[in-house]
Amino acid sequence: MLEISIINALSDNYVYLLRNEQKNLTSVIDPGEAEPVIKFLKSKNWHLDEIINTHHHHDHIGGNNKLLNVYKSKLIAPYYDKKRISNVDMFVSDNETLNIAGVFSKVIHTPGHTLGHVCFYMPEEKCLFSGDTLFYLGCGRVFEGTMDQMWSSLVKLRSLPDDTTVFCGHEYTLSNMKFVNYIDSSNTLLNKVSSDIKEKRKKGLPTVPFNLGIEKKINPFFRADDNSFIESIGLSSNEAPVSFGEIRLKKDSF
Numbered sequence: 361m362l363e364i365s366i367i368n369a370l371s372d373n374y375v376y377l378l379r380n381e382q383k384n385l386t387s388v389i390d391p392g393e394a395e396p397v398i399k400f401l402k403s404k405n406w407h408l409d410e411i412i413n414t415h416h417h418h419d420h421i422g423g424n425n426k427l428l429n430v431y432k433s434k435l436i437a438p439y440y441d442k443k444r445i446s447n448v449d450m451f452v453s454d455n456e457t458l459n460i461a462g463v464f465s466k467v468i469h470t471p472g473h474t475l476g477h478v479c480f481y482m483p484e485e486k487c488l489f490s491g492d493t494l495f496y497l498g499c500g501r502v503f504e505g506t507m508d509q510m511w512s513s514l515v516k517l518r519s520l521p522d523d524t525t526v527f528c529g530h531e532y533t534l535s536n537m538k539f540v541n542y543i544d545s546s547n548t549l550l551n552k553v554s555s556d557i558k559e560k561r562k563k564g565l566p567t568v569p570f571n572l573g574i575e576k577k578i579n580p581f582f583r584a585d586d587n588s589f590i591e592s593i594g595l596s597s598n599e600a601p602v603s604f605g606e607i608r609l610k611k612d613s614f
């Protein structure tokens with residue numbers, strides 16, 4: 361059983377520290393900066409065995425080199441980003457499996473936000489590390505891929521079991537929630553979730569992790585193939601990738 365700690369980095373990034381006490385292994389996911397990770401590791405007296413990256417953006421890899429210097433950890437990153445992330449020891453691609461902090465994990469390639477973006481799914485722990493592909497009530501901006509690719513990537517994540525706990529790369533929930541409440545105000549589950557989110561942010565607490573099963577019912581980006589939903593938010597029913605793109609554009613200009 362992993363102990364997962366959330367470390368705040370930069371303005372709104374989340375870095376995840378995965379500790380396997382039994383095997384005495386510690387891994388970090390997407391260290392946007394090194395200092396808060398080093399500080400946390402020192403407080404626990406843990407070594408850092410592995411650094412895992414979901415994609416090449418600086419706010420997810422910015423701490424790599426300093427951590428590598430201090431801990432000589434093993435760096436694992438997407439194969440697609442081999443020219444954009446340096447000092448990588450092991451590249452991973454879609455459908456490959458590996459151990460992260462000694463726990464069986466699957467690589468899910470989710471192009472869209474970037475072309476090489478990967479998510480890491482741990483079936484035994486029922487955990488998904490979704491980087492900048494899936495956020496609580498939102499999804500990443502489509503920078504490098506197409507709307508079709510991003511939609512297909514989200515469908516892959518949507519096919520994971522409902523009892524999956526999702527750890528995403530940013531605290532964007534409040535702003536996502538405002539948009540979703542604006543377009544889908546009669547969703548009672550969303551109303552319930554929104555009060556919980558507001559409460560947590562009022563206390564300065566992270567809104568992550570979140571439950572994938574609930575997300576399937578309230579995240580509009582998961583619902584682009586539900587024509588009654590699409591019509592209810594004022595769009596005309598269309599092919600799912602087209603509807604997805606329209607929701608994405610609506611959010612971008614919200």
Ligand SMILES: [Fe+2]
Binds near residue numbers: 415417
């Ligand atoms: Fe990113």
